[in-house]
Amino acid sequence: MIVEKEVIIIGAGPIGIACALACKKRGIDYVVLEKGTLTNSLYNYPLNMRFFSTSEKLEIDTIPFISNNPKPNRDEALEYYRRVVTSNQLNINLYEKVIDVIKEENFLITSEKQRYNAKKVIISTGFYDLPKLLNVPGEELPKVSHYYKEAHPYILQKTIVVGASNSAVDAALEIWRKGGDVTMVVRGKAIGERVKYWVRPDIINRIEEGSIKAFFNSEITSIKEKEVIIKTPNGTKTLVNDFVVALTGYQPNFKFLQKLGITLSEEKNRPIYNAETMESNVAGMYLAGVICGGDETHKWFIENSRIHADLIAEHISKSL
Template sequence: MSNTYKVLIIGAGPIGIACALECKKRNWDYVVLEKGALTNSLFNYPKNMTFFSTSEKLEIDGIPFISINPKPNRDEALEYYRRVATSNELNIHLYEKVLAIERLKEHFTITSSKTEYQVDKVIIASGFYDIPTLLNVPGEDLPKVTHYYNEAHPYAMQDVIVVGASNSSVDAALEIWRKGGNVTMVIRGSNIGERVKYWVKPDILNRIEEGSIKAYYHSEIVEIKEAEVSIKTPDGNKTLPNDFVVALTGYRPNFEFLINAGIKLSDGVARLPQYDPETMETNVSGLYLAGVICGGMETHKWFIENSRIHAKMIANHIETVSANPKTTM
């Protein structure tokens, strides 16, 4: 089997699948490499998660996404993207991690956990869900601390601190409370996040107001111990009894991987990767970005419904460059 392709796509999430569909329509030799399961980030979302977007906004390549709910849930999305990938017989290699991208003259050498590839073009559509933003406090490495939330049952009848005020934090707090957990939220800001789903926000505010869920605003964890957590609040430090900490403080792209591939990042907190917004090509000729990874630390900027167009933009540019090799970024 040859390991030479026109296009290699990193990441088999919705946008990576959309890129593969564009390659297939053009009869290009392509391969998708995914370090985990198909749509790995979606698979690791909470089991009961409901999307903010309606199903038609999550569709790729015009393939209908039929949902029995006004807004689809995680399981429906997994089924949809799996069926898109399998029915179109896309060339996807799962559980194969990309280790390095090396530009060699007009081609790239891609080293994976299994083999090596020679390709003309590379599309990075790897998302940002793999590296959590850490609290950087003593005790964060204790087994009772997690940066991912799956389901509420393990936290029943336990003292649980949920860190953050985003959609994921609010969903976790409400679910754990409804399954019998004693929930305390530790929030750095002055209120629940502005982007929290509009049908959920009144629920969490009412639970906080009635005292069912305790919330400390303008507060942060300073130390985690086996049976308690110390937090800094406007009223001074407090020590709370604790069994579990669910620290949903956000995630970030693998910046080291991008830098090693030669992609330049902006200075400052955002760390935006350099790319042409008309073509999605980075400062490295022939290397493209697609999907949420384009936003750097601004992880709310890009999502499925507004980045699915990246696949066609990239494919159109590759087609133009192939017809006119002198065309560059």
């Protein structure tokens, strides 16, 4: 049996939820399909993660987000988006991965559980599912992770943290404070400029005092069971090692977008879309949220892409 819908929204992150709210407000018959849990990316953030944004900038559809802190944490955000979904009785199917989308007169969407026919499709799939790999021998070893949840597994262990972004800096500081032996390997010459302003001085001071070791202008060339080989400006070094936490960033699923017929620019893999309506080069298929930036995953985030939902829903409501 094929389920008929006016709109299918792929992805139940904050922007996917905002799109659902915007559709419901305009009486559009929609369903959200999410391959994981609600706000799957936020759920997989580190347990103690704190947002750079204040709570009001994370709000969607003017629904108040009340936080006990100047900068809300992961758990507060999860609670907020849960409440938005349940109190508004949004139509969201979790743990239902979309396998294929075929454009005919309408769109035929095939998931792991169901088939749908829809007039419009909104893609709001984020970028957190595909890590940017180091592409070095040994990266497949169990000691290597591209995600960081909490410090406890790394206590009393020699841990290399790769990267100098917010996630890498947060992980390095937390592991060190919980009793881990931390070494950072950074491709650039310094800690990233976009690191949270209240955290950046902390990591710089810990490095300068020697509490956390750091190799700048350096990169891993090989990972072994008990060692890691790195290339530095002073030559190759072999470091005794128990764990590698490679936090080198994430990227949208470009293959999925291309499979759907969406054109990507040669520069930065930016998908082609109309900035006034968010409609892609595929008629009736819209893009929302961070995926609009291609490789520039720092360009769009919750606070500045919330507007995509109303732009899309308004354009759809006029064309149904």
